[in-house]
Amino acid sequence: MTSLFEELLPATQRTLLHRIAVAQSEGRAPSFAAGVARDGRVVWTGSRTSVDGHAPDADTQYRIGSITKTFTAVLVLRLRDEGLLDLNDALENHLPGTGVGDVTIAQLLAHSAGLSAEAPAPWWERTPGSLRPGLADVLGDQTRMHPTGRRFHYSNPGYTLLGSLIEAVRGASWEDVLRREILEPLSMDRTSPQPQAPAAGGWAVHPWADVLLPEPSEDLGLMAPAGQLWSTVTDLCRFAVFLADGDERVLSASSVREMRTPSVPPEAGEWDSAYGLGLQIIRRDGRTLVGHGGSLPGFVAGLWLSVDDGIAAVALANATSGPLTGAVATDLVRLVAEAEPRIPEPWRPLPEVDRELLELTGPWYWGTYSYALRLVAERGLELGPLNGDGRGSRFVAEEDGTWTGLDGYYAGETLRVVRGADGSVSLDLGSFVFTREPYEPGEAVPGGVDKEGWRGLRL
Structure with a gap:
């Protein structure tokens, strides 16, 4: 059973269906459900099943295991944004008596x-x-x-502590806080700590025979914040859109972006993967994907999104092992991105011109390195090397007339325009001085400029 939407081409839809059909067949899953969201909307869902006439749909619940951790991380970031805690706070400050209270909240979020x-x-x-x-x-x-803090080591008990932290600060159960602060605002009414019909049953498939064994479905108690939740393709696609764009009712775009930023060095030999704050980060097929995998006895799940492509995918199966839902979800993202690449927004001129900022654009020099400064929307600036080799960043305008770096080497650094009494202009970027000419005389170049100026080689 497959739901098709006009937004994807028929050939793309068939390719996606083929991918999950192969996954269900080769992975020997009793059932398999998947979906794709593009630019904020669900554009395709599909499913396969071993029982004729009983295929799940995008509203059928599956247990999602450790994808639950991402929800718990969102709740912790909400507490930080409200000023109720700092991510660098020791756990003991808010949840005393654990015996591991010296670890920080950020370290728990990042599994470090x-x-x-x-x-x-x-x-x-x-x-x-x-x-x-x-x-x-x-x-x-x-x-x-x-x-503590030296390496990534995945910890389920660590997220149990975060769930208890949420309860201690909010004075309410993790389940109630989750429902009130994430599920209801995002209209995820088919996501719940306990299964709600229609819900798939969990199965183990014998590794050497095509026979099944039902798996128990336990209430995890204190461990719930690490892996308790049940959800659907539709709800998880909606959650993936939130992880890409943020939602002021839940968490700002900047805080969601912080979750997607690597927090600790990757393990040796794993340079294509990292972990942020409740989110996994991987490189696949030349693109960066963020999301999370999940498994509990009887179920495997994967949620992955490419922010740059505006595409997210979810894959769910009710088997303890076999179906590689994470790989399927990343493949679904790739298949859509390659078959129907994102059409860029039309170029449009700025609505108004700030003459002073316009005069700042063009070439600048840090020593002998050449850069170009561009003016973009909302008084933003972009600085990049002219020869393709060097540090570049985007900058957002601040109310005090400075700019703050958004990415790259200068992320978080302050860019200032320095105007001299003689009308000269230079840029100060984290103590680096950019001038209109290489080592321009008269500018505040650290170390000064040789009075004889540039010269040839005298033999």
Whole structure:
């Protein structure tokens, strides 16, 4: 059963259906559901099933496992944006008595706190949360696996701590805060801590025979913020759009962009992947994708988006292993991006001209390095090397007449226009002086300029 939308070409739709059909067949999944959003709207959904006449649709719930962590991270960033905590705060400041209170909130979000990957036995994903009634039961005796803040080490207990932090600061349960602050504003009414019909059942598929075993579906208790949620293709596509653009009712675009920024160095040999704040970041086929994978017994899930292409994809299956939903989701993004590349917005001139800013455009020199400064919308500036080799950044205008770097080497740095009494103009960028001529005499070039000026080589 497949829902097709006019926004995608028929050939593209068939290619997407073929990809998930192969995934369901080769991955031996009882069912497989997927969807694609482009430029803020769901433009395709499809599904495959092993039971004739009972295919899931975009409204069927699947368990999404660790994609839940991204929701928990959004709730923590909301607390930061409201001034209720700082990401550099020690956990102890807001949630005392854990025994690991010296780790920071940012380290927990980025899996760099050095905590254990899993809760103590028995396997927490297949046992009721009542077996772990307190944080001590979740953390166990051996809590530190690595030095704090030094490396990425995925930690499910770390996100349990973040869920308890949210409850401590908000004075309400993680489930209630999630519903009130994310699910309701984004109209994700088919996302819930417990399954709501129609919902897929979870299955294990025998590795050497085409037979099934039902998997238990446990309430994870304190571990819920690490992997409890159930959701649908439609709801997760909606969430992916939010992760690309932000939504002032939930989290600003700048804070969502912060979530998508790598937080710790990647592992050796894994230079094509990193982790931000509750989001995975990977490089595939020449594009950067952000999102998260998830799994719990009986289910696997993947959500990935390319911000530059404006495309997001979701893939869900009800099998413990086999279907590579993450790979399918990234493939769906690639297939749409390559078959129907994004059509750029028409170029339009600026609505008005700021003469002073216009005079700043053109070539500038940092020492002997040549750069060009361009004026863009909303008094923004773009600085880039003229020969293709050098540091470049975009800058956003501030109310005090300065500009702040948005990306690249100068991200967060301040750009100032320095006007001399004699009418000369230079740029100060994080202590670097840019002049209209290389080492321009009379400008405030650090170290001064030789009085004899430029010269040839005298033999």
